[in-house]
Amino acid sequence: MQHMINQKPLGLLPRILRKAVAALTLLAASLAVQVSAQESAQESTLGDTVELPQGNNHLQPFASLRYLIVDAERLAPEAVIARRDQFKPLQNPWVDFGKQKGAVWLLVAVQNTSARPGKWMIDIQRPFVDELLVQKRTSGEPPETLLWADRNTPFEDRPVVSQYLVAPLWMEAGERAEILVGLRSSTGSWMPLTFATPERMRTAHMQEARFNWVINGAMVALVIIAIAMGRLVGWPLVTAFAAYVGLSALFVANNEGYLHRFIWPDAMGAYEPANLILLVGMMIAVLQFARLFAGLAKHYPRTNRAVQVLQALLIAVGVSSAFFWQSDTMRWAVFLHVPFVALAYFSTAILAWRSRVLGATPFLAGSAAILFTVATMAAVLLSPGRFPMTVALDYFHATLLFESFAFLVAILVRMLAIQRDLNRSLEAEVNATREKLQLAEALQESRNRYDLARTHAESLRARIAATSHDLQQPLLSLHRGLKDVAARDPEAAGNLEAALAYLQKVTESGLAGSMPKDDDDEERPDQGIETFPARLVLANCAAMFGNEARAAGIEVRTRGSDVNVTTEPVELMRAASNLVSNALKHARATRVLIAVQRREDHLLLKVIDNGIGLDQAQLDRLSAAYAKGEDSTGHGLGLHLVRQFAERPGHGFEMRSAPGRGTCMILRLPRGR
Known part of the structure; x- marks a missing residue:
């Protein structure tokens, strides 16, 4: 919750931009956060007593905090106060001691320096813990329990209804008191203890909620857009993308407490198993998306089989985590798969880029974001107290949106390529249709020419018939004259008779060819065949x-x-x-x-x-x-x-x-x- 670092409220857009800048380099962001936190702590410290903020402000008294880690299964404040001299000053800039089996106790002295009584909020900035106790201890008076909650305490039973654990603190004018905070949690000991006025807390929580709802809303919108492209890019790919983005949105909502506050208010204890199952589901879905997008089954069958084996292991781990989520071994089995999945995904993206798969560049950018996010979270977890866990979580949530958007861009690039191919096919079909129309027009023109030629041929046929008819009479006269020639020269008469017979056949053939066809005869456009x-x-x-x-x-x-x-x-x-x-x-x-x-x-x-x-x-x-x-x-x-x-x-x-x-x-x- 980065909003607790600065003294002035920030708008949503600057917050998102600042988180995006933090994503560029973890080292620079972490150094900036540490410097800011130390300056804030120094400004809010009056010796060993912390002056409560006034107006729309907050403070994180890390420099004045003392802590004690006790190996105990329950929170026992009186036994801890008896060991007051064993409390030690906080060495790191943030309250985070890593995973502890026992309880972590914090002690800080606060004072209302104003002339009027007032109310403040002690914001723990965590939605769930195994057990939390916040007490106000004033000299000469019995301790006052401001907040006690465990993993089964509903949101409505908390003294301040919020997705985070908040304890109300009433202080009289000039009053000085010690605040004792005890924490047991199987998910880590980070505790960004913050004192804020009610106005500041409402503003901060509203900004945080708005930021988280914007992320989840954007991820839901990405899923809807991807589903709309399913028919073009293929439903298996879109389904894998939608599963990953949907599970990521649920993971964010579960971490921030929204699921149990608004959807499962009677299942508060399901926070941690739900977290493990959602994380495993995200890893399975993102590997499936990578396999389908890169076409591993077709281009890299060995890599495809290796990814399938990893998915099978994750399925087994996910089923087991639903029953053995309280086991440390089970938690480590889930978390140890995260870097392997990130490396497998990044390697698949490189293969897709080398194979020139459509959309490989944004796909590679998204996989790089995943790998960088895993490295960032690993650095925070391996160096407790050196980096702010709340900022890392906000960065993680923002990165989920970025990588989901990158994956959608990759799908969109592929869809545009498919659409371009479809447009080319449609254009080719239109051109083919245009050519057919042109051929039809040419055929009609050819038929018109054929009709004209036929008319001309009919005219020539009529002329041939007339000529052949005119030759008939001279041929008859020649036949009569042959009788005289035959009497004088029979051999010459025979030759003339043969020639006349040939001419007779020619004229008869001309007459027969000039006769018009019957009306039932089929007309052929292939003239001469x-x-x-x-x-x-x-x-x-x-x-x-x-x-x-x-x-x-x-x-x-x-x-x-x-x-x-x-x-x-x-x-x-x-x-x-x-x-x-x-x-x-x-x-x-x-x-x-x-x-x-x-x-x-x-x-x-x-x-x-x-x-x-x-x-x-x-x-x-x-x-x-x-x-x-x-x-x-x-x-x-x-x-x-x-x-x-x-x-x-x-x-x-x-x-x-x-x-x-x-x-x-x-x-x-x-x-x-």
């Missing part, structure tokens, strides 16, 4: 290259299949003729096979020769445009055009060859129905 028998390609190739093959002494055979192919017929015929022409002209073969093979969802058109073959380097070179063989007189576009045709959807092209073993050219084609 047709489904037709694959054997027609083989037959056309055999007829086209038959004379050339016979003249070169090459045997050309076909092996067809009753299967349809769906593709652009003119382009397929061009590709197939290029493959056959290459085999006849450049393979130096004696046999060429043109075959069609059926597959489940496609078919293969193969041109196979028994020529000299090609190696892989020659195959790669001949695939490029304008590349020609060594004895070629062509333009070098044959295989390149075949590859362009094979780039259509559902098409493919492959060349297989080996020197001396011939060549096999394979076209993959969509199978028609």
Whole structure:
């Protein structure tokens, strides 16, 4: 309770700022507190008698205190007063003798130097003790017990209702008396005895309560904020954080007496076991938060198992402390785990920082605050009387808020990163939707162009039909004139008859092609693609290259299949003729096979020769445009055009060859129905 050090009341914000400054360096804060306490004690001392403060003031008479430590199970004031000559002056700047099995007695002489009687408050600044006795002893009068309380005394039965033990002191004008204070406590012997006017005590307690409620309220707000982020960062992580912060808030409330004053007034004796259980729960929760935040199970499985073993030990210790909390061994078992947990947590934070875990920097800052807090409390406990325990506790409570805020910032950084990734995904989805709309617009434009081209084609078809119709009559006249020619030269007549038959077929084909389709025929946007028998390609190739093959002494055979192919017929015929022409002209073969093979969802058109073959380097070179063989007189576009045709959807092209073993050219084609 740092408010008892200064003579003037402080506001809440300056108090919090001063506690934050104290967190930067324990040594500087402790020295400042010691100097302040010694100056206050010197100013409030009149020889061996302490002058009670006036107005809105207080004093801590450490320089005038005498003490005696007695090994006793109960407080016996008369037996202690009989040993008055054994009381010794206080050597340290603060009243703290560490853990004592017996009783600690304090004796100080006070005097009301004013001309009026008055009331003062003797503030012990502790909410719970095993046993406390405060007596006023005036010469020639029986001792007056101002306060007696043990661990089961309810707050309402205390002479001054407060979360701290306070004894009222009435002094007549000019009266001098001795104040005897006896204390037994299993949680330590620190006792910042303070004399204050009622106004000063109310102000100080109000400021202290406000500070503690601000801390607890802020921690509850942090829990609510973390829960609101649960869906983004994951409920296990948020649950561990909420458990740690919630248990920390309960730990602060229990230490300051609020839980037993407002929630469990009939369970005053549960203060110490509740403290142990809450401390163990905090350690388990903070380790769980560290494991999940750093991803130990995924990145550092050995460290993860070690932390889990530590958690299991803490669970066993926590369960045991609920039944054996009065045992010194049990208390040490709990407190000795604290530095190990702090080191494990700090080590985990370092691993998270080295692994570049999102939010690792504030996470590391929070773990450093925990480690520094543990070191501070250890220094206070190992050097009783050298440092103010109340200031250390206030610092501990403020640090809990800081580290909780740091952990929330770490979670928030992770949430923002996840939100950023979600925004990027959403932006990508929006862009994809925009591209789809653009494609839809392009498709509609393509359909419009198709309709325009179709209209133009219908016009051309009509013109072809008219032309073919106009040719019919001259052809009939030529047929009649052939009778005269046949009588004079039968051979010439035969040739003319064949030519006229060809022209007749052409005109009939033109007329048939110009006929409009039925209304029920499906219109295809892929203009030029047709489904037709694959054997027609083989037959056309055999007829086209038959004379050339016979003249070169090459045997050309076909092996067809009753299967349809769906593709652009003119382009397929061009590709197939290029493959056959290459085999006849450049393979130096004696046999060429043109075959069609059926597959489940496609078919293969193969041109196979028994020529000299090609190696892989020659195959790669001949695939490029304008590349020609060594004895070629062509333009070098044959295989390149075949590859362009094979780039259509559902098409493919492959060349297989080996020197001396011939060549096999394979076209993959969509199978028609």
